[in-house]
Structure formats: structure tokens, C-alpha cells
Amino acid sequence: MGCCDAPGLMPIEEALSKMLTPIKPITDIIERSLPEALGFVLAEDLRSPMNVPPFDNSAMDGYAVRIADLEQSTTLPLAGKSFAGQPFEGIWPETTCIRIMTGAKIPTGCDAVIMQENTQVNGNAITFNQDHIKHNMNIRPTGDDIEQGNVVLAQGARLTARDIPMIATLGFSHIKVFRKPKVAFFSTGDELRPLGSQLQDGQIYDSNRYGIKPLIDNFGCEAIDLGIVPDCQETLRNTFISAQQEADVVITSGGVSVGEADYTKDILEELGQIGFWKLAIKPGKPFAFGELDHAWFCGLPGNPVSAVLTMYVLVQPLIAKLAGHTQWKAPESIPTITKTAFKKGPGRTDYQRGVYSIVDGKFEVESTGNQSSGAFRSMSLANCFVVLEQDRGNVSVGETVQIQLLNSTLY
Structure with missing residues (x-):
């Protein structure tokens, strides 16, 4: 452990390895x-x-011609028409042209299609003003997009x-x-109330489930919302037992810290095993991962920004592997110049919310303001994460940082 590592906290890279190594993709x-x-x-x-396309077709509205005919005369009489779904049929006389529309089948013998803007129409006679006519001009050949x-x-x-x-x-x-992974999720805490209810003293609305479910949907999973579970050990145990029977992954929000009423750890040790409990990540230190008898378990912190961030950074790659999504990639890091200072202490990798812009071809980033794990407004304003390394301290204006643009799951 390095001098800047926080004692007892697992680095993110190690945590991801421990999470992903045992995961076997769904084969159903x-x-x-x-x-x-x-x-x-x-x-x-x-x-x-x-x-x-399954046949040579026209890329333009215009006229199908044989280049040899245009070498004899730039004005050709019209011999027929080829429309999409209604190709020209019959004999195509020499020194004539065929009216053709975009997507229509190219008549046999056609060398090029001259777009209608480069022609003049005088009754049945078409005069062509196109210079430098090339073979196969404006013709989309068979298999041009996809070959059999x-x-x-x-x-x-x-x-x-x-x-x-x-x-x-x-x-x-x-x-x-x-089949899509099934993910059961619920929030824990006596202080949580459902939307639409009247808050009493010391109570708050359960917002985390409304951040977790869209991410589960966007990860390509079947979401099973089990609601709010009170701080009751028996109720929580029964919820875990039921959830693991229904789902491939069970996700909780809250109940993974060190409070006297946090029963999750004890129940997880009873029904399965704990992989790890605390990470060197900010926000989101009290993130838990483990295995139940019939499902994987991810315990998210209770603060709303922490819950969404750990879903995005840690649960997303787990779900991708479980789903067999072999082409999933983590967001790319981009070196960026800071327009504002960022406060940070060494010890944890810090995902701060930022807004990037591109000025004269260069990336610049500024903070969204309040970086508290309970301040979700800063997440709503962000279009990137400013990822500050575990051993890094405060960042001044003009320094280079790494940013990760938010992928589609957060839009």
C-alpha cells in the first residue's frame, strides 16, 4: 500500500477485477x-x-445514359422510365436515355446516371450539360453497403x-x-418516504430508486423494483431471500455503512459471502460487493450522487459482462485543462462533476459547484466526470486533469 492509500480501502481497479473475474455471462x-x-x-x-443493395441502383434523380451515346450527341430522346419498384423493362434503343429516380434499378447497359440538375428538358429531348462523366457515376453497385x-x-x-x-x-x-439480466433493487431506511406522501420530521423522499431504475433499464436489464424496506432485520432478510429467487443481481441503496441500524452486512454474511466492503472512491466509499446463494449483490451507498456514481462506474461493467455484452467499453479518458480549481485530498479516486467545452480545438472543464455526495443538482448539470487520481491533491486553474464524457446511460 502506497503512502497515499487510505488504510482499509480497496483501489477501484482491484475492486473491478474482483467483481468481474467470477462473473459468467448468461447463456439462456x-x-x-x-x-x-x-x-x-x-x-x-x-x-x-x-x-x-440487392441490385445496382441510382443514387440520384436524373437520367440513365450510355457514355458512348453521349459521345455522339449531348441531346438524347427519352426512351422510358425506371422508378423505385418499377424498373425499366424492354429494349433500350441506342442513342436514347431513360428517366430514373433515386433507388430505382439501373437498366442493363447503363454506364452513368446524370443528375437532373445538369440537364435541360425540351419535350422528349434531354440535353446534358455534365462535363467529365465517369463510368458508374451516381450508381450504387450491388453489395455496395453489405455483401452477402x-x-x-x-x-x-x-x-x-x-x-x-x-x-x-x-x-x-x-x-x-x-435473455436480459434481471436486477432486483430496493432502498433501505426508516427515514425514506415514497413520492407523493407527506414528510414528517427527519424524513426524506426516496430519490435513489429513481436514479437506479433508469440506469438498470439503460444497461439493458429487466428491473424489479422492490420498493422501500424499513430498518428491520427480519423484513430485510426476507426481502433478500425473495429478491435472489427472482433476480440475477440484487442491488440495495443505503444500509452499507457502519450505522447501528445497518443490517445488510450481517444478512449478507448469513445468506452468502462478502467480496469487499469499502473502496477508495469518492463519492461512494461504502460500496459493497458479494454473492448470495442465487444472485450477485451490490450494495450502493445511501447518498444519491454516490448511488448513481457507483452504479455507473462499478455496476455497469458487471452488468455488461453478465449480459454477454462483449463490445462494452469503459468511457475514454480525455486530458483537459481546468478553468476552475478542484478541491481534493489524497487517498481516494475522486469523481467530481464537471462541464466540459471545446475552445479552439482544446478541451476545457469547470466544476458544477457543490461536490457533496448529497447534492444531486451538480450531477444534473454535469456532462462529464473529472477523474482525479487517488494520490492527487488540490487542483489549480490551468492544470491538466482527465475527464470522462458521460455515456448514453446517463442521458
Whole structure:
């Protein structure tokens, strides 16, 4: 342990290794219709059964020509039309042209398509003003986008809104995917009240579940909301037993610190085993990881920023591996110049909330203000995390720091 390490606190990299090493991806394969497949992970390579486009087609509205005909005359009579879904059929006489629309099949013998803006129409005669006509100009050849037999998406890819229309072009109505991980979650604490209720002295609204559930959804999981569980050891034990029967992962919010009414640790030792309990991360030090009889367990801190941050930094990669999402990557770090100072003491890796901008091609970042783990407004304002190394101290204006842009799960 280095001179700046906090005694008893595990570094983030070590924690992630301990979390991810024992995780085995889900192997249950199901079939989903394409409209229902968004967010699922592919269970097999998706190969194209066809060329896309399946035939040479026009990239422009204009006129199909043979270059040899234009060498004889720049004015050609119209011989017919080729529309999308209604290709030109029949004999195409020499020294004539064919009206063609975007996406329409290219007539046999066509060398180029001249866009209509480069022509003049006089009745049935089309005069072409295009210079330097090249072979295959404005023609999209067969298989230009996807060739038959190509792997268009590999096993382990999580399907996005960009993937679905591409798959539709290949004619797939159903695809094989891994089932989504099931994640049960609940908040603990007698001080927590549901939204819409009247707060009594010393009570607060349970906001954490409203931060946790969107992340579970965005991670590509099936969320099971078990509500608020009071500080009662028997009730908490029964909730754990029920949750692990329903889910692959059980996530709690609160109850993982050292308070007299924090029963989570005792119950986890009874029903499973603890991997680790405290991390060298700020905010989020009292993060717990372990294994129940039938599910993995992640215990988030009770403060709202800490809960969301540890979900994002620690639980997200765990879920990705469990889901078989082999193409998941952690956010990239970008060296950035500070516009404001950042207060920090050595001992923990600090994820402070920031707002980055790009000025003259260079990244700059400033603080969102209050960095308390209970101040969620600073998270709402942020578009990045300023990741300050474990052994680093205060940061002055003009220093270089590493930032991580927020990925889509937080938008």
C-alpha cells in the first residue's frame, strides 16, 4: 500500500477485477421479433443473407445514359422510365436515355446516371450539360453497403436504435438474443418516504430508486423494483431471500455503512459471502460487493450522487459482462485543462462533476459547484466526470486533469 492509500480501502481497479473475474455471462437464448429486440445482446453472429443493395441502383434523380451515346450527341430522346419498384423493362434503343429516380434499378447497359440538375428538358429531348462523366457515376453497385455472407453484427453486440433498421434491410423478422439480466433493487431506511406522501420530521423522499431504475433499464436489464424496506432485520432478510429467487443481481441503496441500524452486512454474511466492503472512491466509499446463494449483490451507498456514481462506474461493467455484452467499453479518458480549481485530498479516486467545452480545438472543464455526495443538482448539470487520481491533491486553474464524457446511460 502506497503512502497515499487510505488504510482499509480497496483501489477501484482491484475492486473491478474482483467483481468481474467470477462473473459468467448468461447463456439462456431466446428469440425476439425485431421490434422487440432493442437493447438485447446478440446470441450469434448475424450474417447477411443477401447483398445490400440487392441490385445496382441510382443514387440520384436524373437520367440513365450510355457514355458512348453521349459521345455522339449531348441531346438524347427519352426512351422510358425506371422508378423505385418499377424498373425499366424492354429494349433500350441506342442513342436514347431513360428517366430514373433515386433507388430505382439501373437498366442493363447503363454506364452513368446524370443528375437532373445538369440537364435541360425540351419535350422528349434531354440535353446534358455534365462535363467529365465517369463510368458508374451516381450508381450504387450491388453489395455496395453489405455483401452477402458478411457478418454485419457479431455475437455480443447490444442492439441499438441504429442497428434495428439495418437488420430490417436484410429481411430478418426475428433474431436470437441472450435473455436480459434481471436486477432486483430496493432502498433501505426508516427515514425514506415514497413520492407523493407527506414528510414528517427527519424524513426524506426516496430519490435513489429513481436514479437506479433508469440506469438498470439503460444497461439493458429487466428491473424489479422492490420498493422501500424499513430498518428491520427480519423484513430485510426476507426481502433478500425473495429478491435472489427472482433476480440475477440484487442491488440495495443505503444500509452499507457502519450505522447501528445497518443490517445488510450481517444478512449478507448469513445468506452468502462478502467480496469487499469499502473502496477508495469518492463519492461512494461504502460500496459493497458479494454473492448470495442465487444472485450477485451490490450494495450502493445511501447518498444519491454516490448511488448513481457507483452504479455507473462499478455496476455497469458487471452488468455488461453478465449480459454477454462483449463490445462494452469503459468511457475514454480525455486530458483537459481546468478553468476552475478542484478541491481534493489524497487517498481516494475522486469523481467530481464537471462541464466540459471545446475552445479552439482544446478541451476545457469547470466544476458544477457543490461536490457533496448529497447534492444531486451538480450531477444534473454535469456532462462529464473529472477523474482525479487517488494520490492527487488540490487542483489549480490551468492544470491538466482527465475527464470522462458521460455515456448514453446517463442521458
